[in-house]
Amino acid sequence: MSWEAVIGLEIHVQLATQSKIFSGASTAYGASPNAQACNIDLGLPGVLPVLNERAVELAVRFGLAIGAQINQHSIFDRKNYFYADLPKGYQISQFETPIVGQGTITITPENGRSRTVGITRAHLEEDAGKSVHDLYPGMTAVDLNRTGTPLLEIVSEPDMRSAQEASAYFRQMHTLARYIGICDGNLAEGSMRCDANVSVRPSGQTEFGERTEIKNINSFRFVEQAIEHEIARQIDVLEAGGKIERETRLYDPDKDETRSMRSKELSNDYRYFPDPDLLPLSISEAFIERIRGELPELPDARQQRYTSTLGLSTSDAVAISSDIDRADYFDACLAAGADPKQSANWMMGELSAYLNKHDVTMTQSPIAPALLAQLIARIDDGTLSSKTAKTLFDALWSAGPAGDVDELIETLNLAQLSDDGALTQIVDELIVANPKQFDELRSGKEKMLGFFVGQVMKATQGKANPQQVNQIIRDKL
Amino acid sequence: MSEYSSLREMSADLAKGAYSSVELTQAHLERIQTANAALNCFISTNAESALAAATKADQQRAQGDQRATLGLPFAHKDIFCTRDILTTAGSKMLSNFVAPYDATVVSNMAAAGMISVGKTNMDEFAMGSSNENSFFGTVSNPWDHTRVPGGSSGGSAAAVAAGIVAGATGTDTGGSIRQPAALCGITGLKPTYGRVSRYGMIAFASSLDQAGPMTRTAEDAALMLGVMAGFDSKDSTSAERHDAWLDGVVANGIAVLDRPLTIGLPREYFSDNPNFGGIEAAKTELEKMGHTLVDVSLPHTESAVPVYYVLASAEASTNLSRYDGVRFGHRCEDPQSLQDLYERSREEGFGAEVKRRILTGTYTLSVGYFDAYYLKAQKIRRLISEDFQQAFTQVDVLLAPTSPTPAFEKNQLTDDHVAMYQQDLFTVPTSLAGLPAMSLPCGFSNGLPMGMQLIAPAFREDLLLELAAQYQRQTDWHLKRPEAVV
Numbered sequence: 001m002s003w004e005a006v007i008g009l010e011i012h013v014q015l016a017t018q019s020k021i022f023s024g025a026s027t028a029y030g031a032s033p034n035a036q037a038c039n040i041d042l043g044l045p046g047v048l049p050v051l052n053e054r055a056v057e058l059a060v061r062f063g064l065a066i067g068a069q070i071n072q073h074s075i076f077d078r079k080n081y082f083y084a085d086l087p088k089g090y091q092i093s094q095f096e097t098p099i100v101g102q103g104t105i106t107i108t109p110e111n112g113r114s115r116t117v118g119i120t121r122a123h124l125e126e127d128a129g130k131s132v133h134d135l136y137p138g139m140t141a142v143d144l145n146r147t148g149t150p151l152l153e154i155v156s157e158p159d160m161r162s163a164q165e166a167s168a169y170f171r172q173m174h175t176l177a178r179y180i181g182i183c184d185g186n187l188a189e190g191s192m193r194c195d196a197n198v199s200v201r202p203s204g205q206t207e208f209g210e211r212t213e214i215k216n217i218n219s220f221r222f223v224e225q226a227i228e229h230e231i232a233r234q235i236d237v238l239e240a241g242g243k244i245e246r247e248t249r250l251y252d253p254d255k256d257e258t259r260s261m262r263s264k265e266l267s268n269d270y271r272y273f274p275d276p277d278l279l280p281l282s283i284s285e286a287f288i289e290r291i292r293g294e295l296p297e298l299p300d301a302r303q304q305r306y307t308s309t310l311g312l313s314t315s316d317a318v319a320i321s322s323d324i325d326r327a328d329y330f331d332a333c334l335a336a337g338a339d340p341k342q343s344a345n346w347m348m349g350e351l352s353a354y355l356n357k358h359d360v361t362m363t364q365s366p367i368a369p370a371l372l373a374q375l376i377a378r379i380d381d382g383t384l385s386s387k388t389a390k391t392l393f394d395a396l397w398s399a400g401p402a403g404d405v406d407e408l409i410e411t412l413n414l415a416q417l418s419d420d421g422a423l424t425q426i427v428d429e430l431i432v433a434n435p436k437q438f439d440e441l442r443s444g445k446e447k448m449l450g451f452f453v454g455q456v457m458k459a460t461q462g463k464a465n466p467q468q469v470n471q472i473i474r475d476k477l
Numbered sequence: 478m479s480e481y482s483s484l485r486e487m488s489a490d491l492a493k494g495a496y497s498s499v500e501l502t503q504a505h506l507e508r509i510q511t512a513n514a515a516l517n518c519f520i521s522t523n524a525e526s527a528l529a530a531a532t533k534a535d536q537q538r539a540q541g542d543q544r545a546t547l548g549l550p551f552a553h554k555d556i557f558c559t560r561d562i563l564t565t566a567g568s569k570m571l572s573n574f575v576a577p578y579d580a581t582v583v584s585n586m587a588a589a590g591m592i593s594v595g596k597t598n599m600d601e602f603a604m605g606s607s608n609e610n611s612f613f614g615t616v617s618n619p620w621d622h623t624r625v626p627g628g629s630s631g632g633s634a635a636a637v638a639a640g641i642v643a644g645a646t647g648t649d650t651g652g653s654i655r656q657p658a659a660l661c662g663i664t665g666l667k668p669t670y671g672r673v674s675r676y677g678m679i680a681f682a683s684s685l686d687q688a689g690p691m692t693r694t695a696e697d698a699a700l701m702l703g704v705m706a707g708f709d710s711k712d713s714t715s716a717e718r719h720d721a722w723l724d725g726v727v728a729n730g731i732a733v734l735d736r737p738l739t740i741g742l743p744r745e746y747f748s749d750n751p752n753f754g755g756i757e758a759a760k761t762e763l764e765k766m767g768h769t770l771v772d773v774s775l776p777h778t779e780s781a782v783p784v785y786y787v788l789a790s791a792e793a794s795t796n797l798s799r800y801d802g803v804r805f806g807h808r809c810e811d812p813q814s815l816q817d818l819y820e821r822s823r824e825e826g827f828g829a830e831v832k833r834r835i836l837t838g839t840y841t842l843s844v845g846y847f848d849a850y851y852l853k854a855q856k857i858r859r860l861i862s863e864d865f866q867q868a869f870t871q872v873d874v875l876l877a878p879t880s881p882t883p884a885f886e887k888n889q890l891t892d893d894h895v896a897m898y899q900q901d902l903f904t905v906p907t908s909l910a911g912l913p914a915m916s917l918p919c920g921f922s923n924g925l926p927m928g929m930q931l932i933a934p935a936f937r938e939d940l941l942l943e944l945a946a947q948y949q950r951q952t953d954w955h956l957k958r959p960e961a962v963v
Contacts, residue, residue, distance in 0.1 A: 044558075046678055048712050080842070084815055089795065140815070271794075275683075276682075
């Protein structure tokens, strides 16, 4: 029998706010344990939450970016359960009335067709703290720094049909989140985590099979591996005549397997109800329009512009537009007057190679867009050959932001010799010095042209314009 | 200085230098020493910080500070977090809890130069109508030590009634300021929900909790309200508004009521109750003062008590989840697991009434019961609110009894929870509607004080205070004192 997988993801995006969603404590990563847990985060008697407006702005920004309905009226609920790293004994979340309603996002899996994935909803909530079980033998340590960090939980429709699609969706969400500046996208620090709901059904069947939930996956690779594994496991169970239990499973990347965490049937009754400490959240049309005005040009629109208006190849356009830093760098090159195709070539070629080699991000590049644009301009005006341009690029990289294109061309003597008189003199001297070779050339031995051009290049340390040298020699014949 | 001086009188005495704030504070601390053994109305005192604050107030006065509130002693209900001073909420759970911060009400009072001399006893987590649910023991009613002072702000009410302090803060969720005020023969004001910040006030039921003053006179209630109230960005449910009368009330006192009011008598609150002699006389008095009394109806009144116990318990059940033995408060000995830590810390730390409400609230929020209890109660809450809105289209204020009985004997109702809950019959509807209400002494039944309640539209405490002040100029029920306090 052939099987079809059905996958939906819940992605928790840590919103890039300076302070927590309901308190003024810092959200910065890496502080010593509990240094960033204020009275409110600690859930002390008497404290009250106050909503961080920035978190609301970022949630609305996301909603607008996926073309979703923004609910002007939404409610914060308490999700009640006891855990040592949940100080209040409840998490403030949004249950029945989330801030962001239905939207869509387009994904393009590697070697796959583009498809549209539905977003069911996205809601604001606070993160819990961390329990550390392996620090002190026989005890659990609790670090509440993460408590109250604003999260946007993005729930997809069960629209994905393979682990590759799920991974592409996660990637696309990561790209978008960074693009619109709602999240720093740092997976290693847990800035984006996802839970995957996975089920399988016989191909052609319309109703869904029983699903399991894989919790807390924090890398693109693990999403794919974990789901791949879970699909295979479910098919094995079903083909052996077994039944899938609704349960929560944990992916162990070391063993490449998922294992049962807890059965959903035994799970908590969260006793959701509206948090009486917070008024219903009301946002105005004007607020939404202001956020809309602040949205950057989105990847799809940029890609469209790069191919249709600027004539880039689809692969270059996708590569550049999919990363906001790359896209901004590219647009800055254009703004500095550089040719789009040459900019793309240099970015995807030399610049990418140097960034990789030196493990530097696009925004930290010692060669700013304006410098690259200047370098390209010197190629366009014939000052640089493609060879000397690469030498200059290397020199600019070393010189850093203070590097000056024209000064370096001068210092390193990189300008092409285009002066007829000087080149003609060199050619004349070479003819005198190599009469035999010149006779052979004159008698039609074309190979000798290369010999003379080579000698000129040698004499000029590669700075002569080869076309011009060719022409001068031909004129001598 | 007399034990029964009002805050306003002490303010005048301080202003003319009859005594210093240090002397006054010292006298208050001595009164606590003498009277508390019999009444048990204080959980803790803070002589050192009180005297330091009084010294500072005297210095400020010497430098020309003429604020009416400067250097006036008072007491805080032990539900307000006070930095470096024990805050217990009447519970074993917090019997060791010292807050690292001040509640907004606490800092407001301190900023006004008022001096907290101690923290008053209360029903555990403000759950109760008799003050018998305190881990620190029952408070005695100064009028009869065999009787309860009411609750949950029983310690504050008793301390004021006994002349230990002229004013104390209280909190009212379903009647916890007004009912003990009535049972102890003092004046208690529950402001409009949102008028006074809840930040730092240990939560019982967040959508209902509201702090207010407990004093002997309406003038003193106004003085304290003027200090306690105000918008607080730390409380999302705090009302951001400016009322000129409130901004000026500390300096100017209560304005004289210059017009006759139409006073509504909700039919559902009155009956042939033999305890209601006082309020019947008050009706006559109010008419003599030129006001018109009309009958009105608040048809959903009888649902108020069950609705209140569903909603308040639901909120309480999750508000009290933070008391888990992990970060502060009572922790059981030698926990064997996280589950064991939770179970034993909460089993040992909470009293019976608190557990009853946590269980009730957890039940009503559970899957399968939520719609039938919580949601339904919310709907009825709206109807109760609309009853009042409707009534206020016809009348300026409402007059009602505060409690059905005067102070009852200790242990009389402890096994009859429903009868105990009926103590709140006349006070919970206004709490559910978030309206301001005030209890004033209006006479006696069997030698025990009875209270009457004035209820106004939202944010119209000015009406309550003006009418109460007028009533107190014509009558002297608020000046009656219990005979033998100690």
